[in-house]
Amino acid sequence: MKSDIVYPLNIGPVHPAFKEPIKFTFRIEGEQVAGVDIDFGYTHRGIEKIALERNYIQIIYLLERVCGICSFSHPLAYCLAIEDVAEIQVPDRARYIRTIIGELERLHSHLLWTGIAAHEIGFDTLFMYTWNIREKVLDCLEEFTGNRINYGMLTIGGVRRDITPENSETITRMLEYYMELYDRASEILLDDLTLRARTEGIGILSREQAEMFCAVGPTARGSGLLKDVRIDYPVNAYYDIPWLNPISPRDIGKEPIGDVYDRMAVRVLEIKQSLNVIQFCMENLPEGDINSGEGAVKIINKLKKLEGEGIGRYEAPRGEVCHYVILDNQEHPIQLKVKAPTYSNGFTWIPMLTNIEIADIPIVIASIDPCVACADRMTFIRKDGAKERYSWDYLHQKSIQKYKRSANQ
Amino acid sequence: MVYYYRCYNVIDNNRGTYVKKINYKHLKRSLWAYHMNTGSCNACDIEILATLMPRYDAERFGIKLVGSPRHADVLLVTGTVTEKIKDKILQVYQQVPKPKLVMIIGSCGATKGVFHESYAMAGPLDTLLPVDVYVPGCPPRPEAIIYGVAKAWEKLEEL
Structure with a gap:
């Protein structure tokens, strides 16, 4: 309902609706949102700067802590960037193991998201249900890598632990468990009347807007963009999978309009896709080495003699992760840039949140699966509390200066 | 017979002092926690949430997450304290009624952990607030978090 009365509504930075600190300032007309301002930066930890003081192996474990949910995607993108500079060939078995763990991570992230989305609309039974079945994939990851959340599986040029026959049995059992549950779970998530009533037709992001704001991952695919780094720029074992296609709501016979329901449908279908990819990799797992067999010191010594720049791209559960490194004959990189998916997707909140009801704010915000810890790469703190606005040209000029300087050092 | 009623503090807000002495005995069960990410x-x-989910089910002990610090007995703090959120954690701490406990979940809240060289840190938390229970781990397992809450109970009994 619209009204002439306009008032501001602050949500955050500390608010029970989001698990992470982020501040929204809404301009409310009656009960409708007329505009929104977003303030990031509360979880800025300066990871890019710390990384310049650590050696190449230590950075892998630092980058796991960029985000606890994408704790495999970030170090993988970094390893791909370093392997790009050093022209290291990853053994076939390691490529498959990387794919399996990446897909297990996607599975647990999407199950986590469906639970959070159900919680945001007050459907706590579904929240408990999905988080309960999610424990199975965490058990699998724990047996496989030794930890539930931060796996520590990657090294430059391969992985650190192999899949033993006992592990493959666990994975087979896990796949059977989820295949059995999938039909029931997708029926609840996609056909339930309550969920449909709360998610259909709200938070619309049109195809043009998704292109304009450079949306990535399920957010872009929900708007009908067929965009997936696994297919467009394949790494790991994704070369070998002929049937892998970007998921779109058309797969369940629905024309995508980019609402919350479409984004949910994409994630639910991706759960099935991940299960199929894991099954494919387990059936076709090649024999051989899992890494180059060189110790950390040898790898660092090799990278110390290199210069150049490399880029690594990988499709994290939330979208494209991109890491950029510059090496210059030193024990540590002289530049590291982390580009996380929420960095792009965060701006799609502006068209999504405009002209919705106040009650829909939590589910629309949760619908892009935000990860603030991933996105907080830069912050300005001024002691006098003054606000500054920077134009596009100014920031562009600044970034050119910065990267030129570091490349010439 | 165990009485499961909650004891609300009677505080003179202007002076911040107790008007009535509180019977701590009634607070030693069913801790309500407020979770804050710093x-x-x-x-x-996500490990705190997993602790409350059906597998580990800490809610059977009466532990639950509440939406406002004013309803909480325990402040669960995750993460290292960044410069930008320092004021907010101090404000939230003021809002929790006494007697209150502060629990740090994770290594980086206790020691800055892997981010120890960072320029953006105001923590570790125990330099800003009195901390009662530390749960180390990166991240700690749900069992460790439940053990930490059990330690918090013991601490409340001593008060």
Whole structure:
């Protein structure tokens, strides 16, 4: 309902609706949102700067802590960037193991998201249900890598632990468990009347807007963009999978309009896709080495003699992760840039949140699966509390200066 | 017979002092927790939620997350304290009624952990607030978090 009365509504930075600190300032007309301002930066930890003081192996474990949910995607993108500079060939078995763990991570992230989305609309039974079945994939990851959340599986040029026959049995059992549950779970998530009533037709992001704001991952695919780094720029074992296609709501016979329901449908279908990819990799797992067999010191010594720049791209559960490194004959990189998916997707909140009801704010915000810890790469703190606005040209000029300087050092 | 009623503090807000002495005995069960993220990477946060989910089910002990610090007995803090959120954690701490406990979940809240060289840190938390229970781990397992809450009970009994 619209009204002439306009008032501001602050949500955050500390608010029970989001698990992470982020501040929204809404301009409310009656009960409708007329505009929104977003303030990031509360979880800025300066990871890019710390990384310049650590050696190449230590950075892998630092980058796991960029985000606890994408704790495999970030170090993988970094390893791909370093392997790009050093022209290291990853053994076939390691490529498959990387794919399996990446897909297990996607599975647990999407199950986590469906639970959070159900919680945001007050459907706590579904929240408990999905988080309960999610424990199975965490058990699998724990047996496989030794930890539930931060796996520590990657090294430059391969992985650190192999899949033993006992592990493959666990994975087979896990796949059977989820295949059995999938039909029931997708029926609840996609056909339930309550969920449909709360998610259909709200938070619309049109195809043009998704292109304009450079949306990535399920957010872009929900708007009908067929965009997936696994297919467009394949790494790991994704070369070998002929049937892998970007998921779109058309797969369940629905024309995508980019609402919350479409984004949910994409994630639910991706759960099935991940299960199929894991099954494919387990059936076709090649024999051989899992890494180059060189110790950390040898790898660092090799990278110390290199210069150049490399880029690594990988499709994290939330979208494209991109890491950029510059090496210059030193024990540590002289530049590291982390580009996380929420960095792009965060701006799609502006068209999504405009002209919705106040009650829909939590589910629309949760619908892009935000990860603030991933996105907080830069912050300005001024002691006098003054606000500054920077134009596009100014920031562009600044970034050119910065990267030129570091490349010439 | 065990009485499961909650004891609300009677505080003179202007002076911040107790008007009535509180019977701590009634607070030693069913702790209500308020969770605050002060720059964590989400790993500890999802482990806290996993603790409350059906597998580990800490809610059977009466532990639950509440939406406002004013309803809480325990402040669960995850993450290292960043410069930008320092004021907010101090404000939230003021809002929790006495007697209150502060629990740090995760290594980086206790020691800055892997981010120890960072320029953006105001923590570790125990330099800003009195901390009662530390749960180390990156992230700690749900069992460790339940053990930490059990330690918090013991601490409340001593008060």
